[in-house]
Amino acid sequence: MPLNEITAAAQPSVSSAVKRSVRSSPLQRWNKGKYLLLLFLPTLLYYLMFKYAPMFGLMISFKNYNLFKGIWASDWVGLKYYRLFLNNPDSFLLIKNTFLLGLYKLVFGFPAPIVLAILMNEVKNAFFKRFVQTVSYLPHFISNVVVAGMVILFLSPSSGVVNHMLQAFGLDPINFMVKPDLFRPVYVLSEIWQHVGWETIIYLAALTSIDPQLYEASEMDGAGRWKKIVHVTLPGITPAIVILLILNVGHVLDIGFEKVFLLYNPAVYETADIISTYVYRTGIGQGNYSYATAIDLFTGIVSLVFIYSANWISRKVGDTSLW
Amino acid sequence: MKAKWNGTDLIIGILLLGVVAATLLPFVYMIAVSLSKDVYVLKGEVSLWPKGFNLKMYRLVLNDPRITTSYLNTILYVALGTTVSLLITSAGAFAISKKEMPLHKTFTLLIVFTMFFSGGMIPTFLVVKSYGLIDTIWAMVLPTAISTWNLIVMRTFFSAMPKEIEESGKLDGLNDIGIFFRLVLPLSTAVLATIGLFYAVGIWNNFTSALLYLRDQDRFPLQVVLRNIVLQGQITSSDVSSVGGDNLVVDDSLKFATIVVSTLPILLVYPFLQKYFVKGAMIGSVKG
Numbered sequence: 001m002p003l004n005e006i007t008a009a010a011q012p013s014v015s016s017a018v019k020r021s022v023r024s025s026p027l028q029r030w031n032k033g034k035y036l037l038l039l040f041l042p043t044l045l046y047y048l049m050f051k052y053a054p055m056f057g058l059m060i061s062f063k064n065y066n067l068f069k070g071i072w073a074s075d076w077v078g079l080k081y082y083r084l085f086l087n088n089p090d091s092f093l094l095i096k097n098t099f100l101l102g103l104y105k106l107v108f109g110f111p112a113p114i115v116l117a118i119l120m121n122e123v124k125n126a127f128f129k130r131f132v133q134t135v136s137y138l139p140h141f142i143s144n145v146v147v148a149g150m151v152i153l154f155l156s157p158s159s160g161v162v163n164h165m166l167q168a169f170g171l172d173p174i175n176f177m178v179k180p181d182l183f184r185p186v187y188v189l190s191e192i193w194q195h196v197g198w199e200t201i202i203y204l205a206a207l208t209s210i211d212p213q214l215y216e217a218s219e220m221d222g223a224g225r226w227k228k229i230v231h232v233t234l235p236g237i238t239p240a241i242v243i244l245l246i247l248n249v250g251h252v253l254d255i256g257f258e259k260v261f262l263l264y265n266p267a268v269y270e271t272a273d274i275i276s277t278y279v280y281r282t283g284i285g286q287g288n289y290s291y292a293t294a295i296d297l298f299t300g301i302v303s304l305v306f307i308y309s310a311n312w313i314s315r316k317v318g319d320t321s322l323w
Numbered sequence: 324m325k326a327k328w329n330g331t332d333l334i335i336g337i338l339l340l341g342v343v344a345a346t347l348l349p350f351v352y353m354i355a356v357s358l359s360k361d362v363y364v365l366k367g368e369v370s371l372w373p374k375g376f377n378l379k380m381y382r383l384v385l386n387d388p389r390i391t392t393s394y395l396n397t398i399l400y401v402a403l404g405t406t407v408s409l410l411i412t413s414a415g416a417f418a419i420s421k422k423e424m425p426l427h428k429t430f431t432l433l434i435v436f437t438m439f440f441s442g443g444m445i446p447t448f449l450v451v452k453s454y455g456l457i458d459t460i461w462a463m464v465l466p467t468a469i470s471t472w473n474l475i476v477m478r479t480f481f482s483a484m485p486k487e488i489e490e491s492g493k494l495d496g497l498n499d500i501g502i503f504f505r506l507v508l509p510l511s512t513a514v515l516a517t518i519g520l521f522y523a524v525g526i527w528n529n530f531t532s533a534l535l536y537l538r539d540q541d542r543f544p545l546q547v548v549l550r551n552i553v554l555q556g557q558i559t560s561s562d563v564s565s566v567g568g569d570n571l572v573v574d575d576s577l578k579f580a581t582i583v584v585s586t587l588p589i590l591l592v593y594p595f596l597q598k599y600f601v602k603g604a605m606i607g608s609v610k611g
Contacts, residue, residue, distance in 0.1 A: 036417075038500060053450045116342065262554060279443070300443060
């Protein structure tokens, strides 16, 4: 069969297929996509069972949850547990601790990877750069239990290496882990140690997309190394910085439970006890499910407001935004 | 093509070496102490090289039945969990990367929403409990089976795949399931390895699920036993007292040895797998 005949024969059917797909009825779409839906089914079930069922379970914060009656049949109590939480004098402390710990982490932890990425970017020796990267990513993959264990053992007043060093300089040993003033610095520093390298990845990726001509042009204009960093490198990664800043601001109240739980002890509750650890103690520990859930939902909504506001501000000020 | 070195390069080099030292020295120190003779540990003479090399602490750790049981548990959880997670995530990511899927937009929204809002710890605990998962292997596998981040990374990868692959599959009479398993998965080994590693490390390090959902000591993973020994000082091994000397310090070397034993697999494989990890993070950062 000559070629043009094939194409001629194929033509009408192709165009009708296009027409059909444009005007396809729901039934036809379903028929075409049924195998895709089948592939998606386990994922859908996962999200419904482990993400949306708990959201539905949030209603126990408005109920007096009774283990035997279950979520549905327990009695409604309205905002009782929210009022209880807001009237509890400890609540202010919890919110303050959570907020301050998140803020410290943001203020000191957020710029750290940017600085490190810019330093790495200035290295000309490819082997050395690779070496620094490989090493600095490592702690990200160590478990929180191990990191907390290392922190506590290294800072131990009697046998810790940090106190050995302090003594070698003629200073008194410090019992770090029972000093409330020291909990935040210790936590934030250990977080930076653990994640700073890993967080440089996004910035390093953003740095590779900067046009080398910009550097050449700035060199022609007589820019030194420092000027090039300020006028070319930094503006080049600003979009990445803004996006990550929005995300981080949104998560200020959403500090990981695990690390704080592993590091803290009753001696430092006054600065270390945050909402999620309190929720764990009252909820799982004492079985006050409704009360603990109310606290959690309260902060969840505040977090949502945070991320929404951060995004809104960034859209007004610059043109970068998450959505 | 060695570029000229100047003072700034030197300062940057020293700063970065400082970062490297701050990262590595804690590990080196732990290993050195755990391998040293207790007398030298007591005197505080061990710095970065073991003194009076011996493996006593490691023998103690490996003879502790809690460690061995939890080690096996963790390996089981990692093997089962990674398989399940990878299978569900890749299938879901492939489906959601196709615009032809009915309700494509709704499902995408449904997934992304969970990144910003969740039911929180207590309702999740109650739900997991109501499914009868408490104290079963599945408590370590199912509640964390999908990480939305990983799912989105995979979706991005699949949607960048050339259309022709699918079309050739269609011509051969395959449906979407056949295309996925016989064409798409074999071409995606790089992303599967990457995400598989993320899941494996995540499950290896998972402490919260065990804390919430496991009561039975025989099912404890390594991280829980590690916490009990290192953070709560539950060293009950009878051999410890016979080691003699200041128990507090000996405790420390035993704790370091426990940490090293539980972290060794990651420390050993990490240099070889590092480039996969980075690739995964890169795909994820291109577009969310």
